[in-house]
Amino acid sequence: MESVTKRYPDGTVAVDRLSLEIPDRSITVLVGPSGCGKTTTLRMINRMVEPSEGTILLDGEDIQRQPVTTLRRSMGYVIQNAGLFQHRTIVDNIATVPRMLGWGKQKARARAAELMERVGLDAALAKRYPYQLSGGQQQRVGVARALAADPPVLLMDEPFSAVDPVVRKGLQDELLRIQDELGKTIVFVTHDIDEAIKLGTMVAVMRTGGHLAQYAPPAELLSSPADTFVEDFLGGDRGIRRLSFFPSGRLELTTGPVIPLDATAEQIAAPTPLPPGDRRGRQTARLERAARPDGRGHQAGPAPVPRATVRPGTDSLRVALDCAVLSPTGWAVAVDTDGRVTGVVSQQTIGEAIRSAHAAGRDDERDDEKVAG
């Protein structure tokens, strides 16, 4: 996008001289408070809104040069409430664009069935109507419909805003998984900064009046916000949240007494440490209370605390720290991918890991500056 401006006839400027380079095959998130022009920006890409000034280039070619319907058919479009056609079945909803492109009915339906599987929808839903689906399922159908003709570009306008947080998290994870498989160029609009940081390869923070406040990868956004607006918009816990971008793979584990939370009083009195690799480590999700050094206050635990163990290598330092903080002893329990205990790690060790990760980050930045200089 080169210096794009949208001015409405009444003089309101929705987007002001915005220049943005959106990288191929990655997720670019436009984020900002309501009225910052993020949706207008998105809608200019498929010409639902025509810019007043400036040009938008797609692979080096001005998008004004091709017929508007051709342009739109080469871009998937997902909107907030999914916008499904309620008179059509799920499978026919998904097959809409292929049918428009002249595919045969059989081929289009086969493609729709394939996409239902891809977005995690049960094939039994194919013949249902939209009103019979939950909000999260409808949104999956919306994504499937946008992907149906395999467009290289996907435009998503607050697609997950209308669903509850648990479903939203599921949809976000699903989107990241689909993106891993398909590698589309996705432009994603949201007002939720956490969503932006989670999904974005690049994040464009916009401010009221259609100005671009900062355009950076999420880790950089958290470590060095361009100004106070971006800093305020990022909200609290910036430091903690940044830990999500530090891997926990280099944490040094030590062996220590680890007892299942449902252990009997005798076991606690005479702790026999679970040897690393013990299968019973699956229960470690519930062990924190029992691991208290004095061995008292044990109660049969309720359901395991989610994420109470850390998987070094897979999880970030943020998860490790979270486990350590949640644990009454201050020790996080590390497990491998099968859930077996591999060791424990203290808050202090995690703290040192954070410090060295920060130092490494600063070195990288210095290197960048040298290259730039």
Add this chain to the structure above:
Amino acid sequence: MNVLNFVNAFFSDSAHWHGYDGIPARLGEHVQYTLQALLLAAAIGLPIGLVTGHYGRGGNALSLVATAGRALPSFGLLVLMTTLLGFGMLPVMIPLVVLAVPPILVTTYEAMRSVDPSPVDAARGMGMHESRILFQVELPVALPLILSGLRSAAIQIVSTATIAAYVSLGGLGRYIVDGLYQRNYEKVVGGATLVAVLALVTLALFWAVARVAVSPGVRRR
């Protein structure tokens, strides 16, 4: 003598079942007037309602026309048209069409306006042509309301088409007008009963059409 006796006497008289003044012939004429007027009114009301509703413009002008149409008394219009145009089909059709256009026009417009805008936005965003959006996205969802407009128009025509008899045309109104003139109340009640039954049949027909034409996804059943 009560009404039921009149009805019984009217329908059991075999003289009422054949000939040019028989029930089948009069019913046929009445249905014919109704269909003609309804088709004309739909030909005027539906396209205007669909297009104005789709673009969301002209709603005020539309309600003005509709109110004016409703305010015109059908009987007065009939007499006026007959004095202006002479006897014939046209002076009868005009008041019936004027009667039927407003409900069709207004409900069609409102039906199109009440369609959820997000599927329309999605359809436009995926590169669907405007005409296709109108017919394949908005119309199927607006259909139940549009049909209800057509239905109320049809029922109003069925009951008002009786006035055709005043200007020496046929239809079920013939029995009512002639019966009153001849002080043959059996005939009046019989004619009125037939009109009422025809209105109910019309209602049932529209219900059946809605069952077939409206997608289960819109009916939500």
